[in-house]
Amino acid sequence: MPIFALQPHPSTPCSFVMEVTARVDRDTDGALRCVYETRGDIARLRIPPTTEPVRTDGLWRHTCYEIFVRSPGSDIYDEFNFSPSGAWAAYRFERYRSGMVELELGQPPRIACERRDDRLTVSASAGASDCPGSPLQIAVSAVLEDQDGRICYWALRHAEGKPDFHHAAGFAAVLAASRQA
Structure with a gap:
């Protein structure tokens, strides 16, 4: 599983978080597997309480x-949101921030959360992609809220200007085609 180091957006510093990483892979049917790890003073991070795995x-x-995620060269992309609570969301966009519809998944993503004093690990596995045999461009990101309600934005790559995870500049990595059984 490749490991990606996320960077804080310069306009939203987060002094109590030392590092955010994500490991991303696909299984044989194209399902995404993501493991996000946030290191720092986790007591200062506002973590939503656990709930049923419900679309939110x-x-x-x-x-x-x-x-x-998107196919290389395509304007169409999918967005997956995974909360430490177990809540999730999935959308498809026809192009940049336009034509959004709920992405239908065969089953809800599986989300697990493990909290320690210095680390929060969130693991998620979500539905099959439309093209398991092809590589995907990916944009990986995190929204972190502190106990005072301040938000900081982390991403593999940020576009210039305000935080914008949908921007094409964020699709900074390529995920190989699914491994065959």
């Missing part, structure tokens, strides 16, 4: 982890 809009307003 607006997860980006609080601590959550995200991945955006």
Whole structure:
């Protein structure tokens, strides 16, 4: 599983977080497997309480982890949001921030959360992609909320200007085609 180091957006510093990484892979049917690890003073991070794995809009307003995926050269992309609570969201966009519809998944993503004093690990596995035999461009990101309600944005790569995980500049890595059984 490749490991990606996320960077804080310069306009939203987060002094109590030392590092955010994500490991991302695909299984044989194209399902995404993501493991996000946040290191730092985790007591200062606002972590939503555990709930049933239910589709929920607006997860980006609080601590959550995200991945955006698209076929190379395509304007169409999918967005997955994974909350440490177990809530999730999945959307498809026709092009940059336009034509959004809920992405239908065969089953809800599986999300697990492990919290320690110095680390929060969120693991998620979400539905098959449309093209398991092809590589995908990915944008990996995290929204971290502190106990005072301040938000900081972390991403593999940030576009210039305000935080914007949908921007094409964020699709900074290529995930290989699914491994064959």
